Each structure stands twice: as structure tokens, then as C-alpha cells.
Amino acid sequence: MHKHTLTSILVPTISLILIISAFLFLKPATTGLTTFSPDESQNVNADISLSTKNGEVIPPSAVVEIWVDDKKAEMTISEFIARTGEESELEQGSIPDFNFQGIGYTGEHIYKLTLADFNIDRSIEKGQHTFITRIVYRGKTLYEKQNNIVIS
Secondary structure, X not given: OOHHHHHHHHHHHHHHHHHHHHHHHXXXXXXXXXXXXXXXXXXXXXXXXXXXXXXXXXXXXXXXXXEEOOEEEEEEHHHHHHXXXXXXXXXEEEEHHHOEEEXXXXXXXXXXXXXXXXXXXXXXXXXXXEEEEEEEEOOEEXXXXXXXXXXX
């Protein structure tokens, strides 16, 4: 056998063995990283979570406000929890800083809805956007979280 013929057989064979070995031993998997590139505007969605804790109450008439830039939607805590279909606990409690005394939601629970469950225009275009979640009681903010998101 000529040296050139031997090289022509060995190089592809060794390359194939290396590729198969790398695949078997490195065990490729998805990374969880994603890129979202809308053409024009796209409907976004996000999970909206509400947590309650033992020893604390949230008034049933408090409101969950969702803002996507200047677009707003809201839902009472009672409606939010009812829409999840999860169990809930009510008990007597107070929030002295907000002049609340009465029955409120409590217990170790996490309730989740999506942005699509709110009556809000979810279409956004490329660029930077502000997403705000608030819990408001009688015009006072009990909780607020702001996230900046970039759509490219």
C-alpha cells in the first residue's frame, strides 16, 4: 500500500472515531439559552407569581397591577387566586402601616398566572421595555418589582 492511500484511509477513520467519542463522552445537551428575534412586534408572555406567607395577610381587595411600558392591566387578589384554581387560606390579620385590619389571604402558597391571563395588549416591538408588577391597596403600594427586558 502506498503512503498516500494509507493516509487517505486513516485520516477520515480517526476523525470519525474522534467525533463519535466526543459525542458519547461529552454528552451534548441544550444550554437553556435562547435568543428571541421578532420580525416586527411579537406577543410576549411571562409568569406572574403571587406568594403568601404564614403570619402575613394580603387584603382580598388589594389589586395586582401589571405594567408593560405604558400599558396597564389589573386584577384583585381574590380574582387572581381564584383564577389559579389553587387552594387558599383566609385568616384575621392586620397591616398596621396600611391601616388594614380584617380577613386576608395567608399561608405558604405560590399562585401563578401568565401575562396572557390579564386583559393587556402584549404586543411589543424590538427595543428595551419596562415590566412592572405591583400589589396596591387603597392607593398605596404594598409590593413592587420592576424588570427591564430587551427584545432584539
